[in-house]
Amino acid sequence: MIVAALIIWTIVAALAVMVFRKQGRPGLVAAGEMGFQQGRALAIRLPLAILAASFLMQVLPVDALVPYIGPQSGVSGILIASVMGGLLPGGPMTSFPIALVILQGGAGLPQIVALITGWSVFALHRVLAYEAPIMGWRFAALRLVASLLLPLASGLLAQGMLALLP
């Protein structure tokens, strides 16, 4: 967490130096103003969006489905896992531990790959809290439809790779 924050702010500082060298103070002021304008538009929306997503996190059940995504569950297990992944709440600090628990609880590896892909590309909670407020609903819908087949594809590719391994 702290390492990530350090990396991010180092990049911000490096970009700021580059802008300063190219355009001086006016460039920095203009960049800050653009960021501030965008931030102001989010001031009401974001806390509400985060609150809505947090409420949904409390009521969605995911662990009841583990028996359906075992190593022998094949394509149907991959599909169920993809949907589960999309409903999985939270960021990587919660979802990877959940994925680990489910894997050790008897799920198959391709199914878990599909679950993580589903969580990565659908993440309803992230669409609601971050994507829709910043990019708009239409962009979010386009991205979701374009991503519809990705969890299935990743699960099948992982299954194919497992078959190649000794």
Next chain:
Amino acid sequence: MNLTKSDLVFLALAIVGGGFCWWQGGLPLVGAGFAEAGWLLMIVLPQLAAGLLMGGLISRLVGREKVAALLGAQSGMRGLILASAAGAITPGGPFTSFPIVHALWVAGADAGALIAYLTAWALIGLNRLIVWELPLMGAEFTLIRTLACLPLPIVAGLIARALVRLPIFTMRKAPAE
């Protein structure tokens, strides 16, 4: 401060979500939702500030013509590959990446490139891989999953470029600066 239509949508979603919590677990669950939201906001605000600043700075550094040429609708496979590579190395959570994506959108990138970028960031982001997946899931799982996901950002970008020709997905221009 004025409430926009989209603010009202999120207000309604928060009320519906809160109602669900109340219905399922009463006051304690509603409280847990509030606590989770407060915690998330604390984590997210510094990231959001960084993302907004990065978006603003990047838009000063790369001109509109350059972004449009590299990542615009005419950028072809090269644009999608470039966007995927950029997404994979973007550090930080959604609050860092979405403001950057928004800035690229304003600067002339097309929906296909933006979606390739976001998909790569979500699926094969190096930062998340090193910080979370490798330590928790182990090297073998991480390797298989990453290889299985490697081509997918470009696939999503290609599908998005095909879909965006349909009337219901026609993008309005990103709001001007």
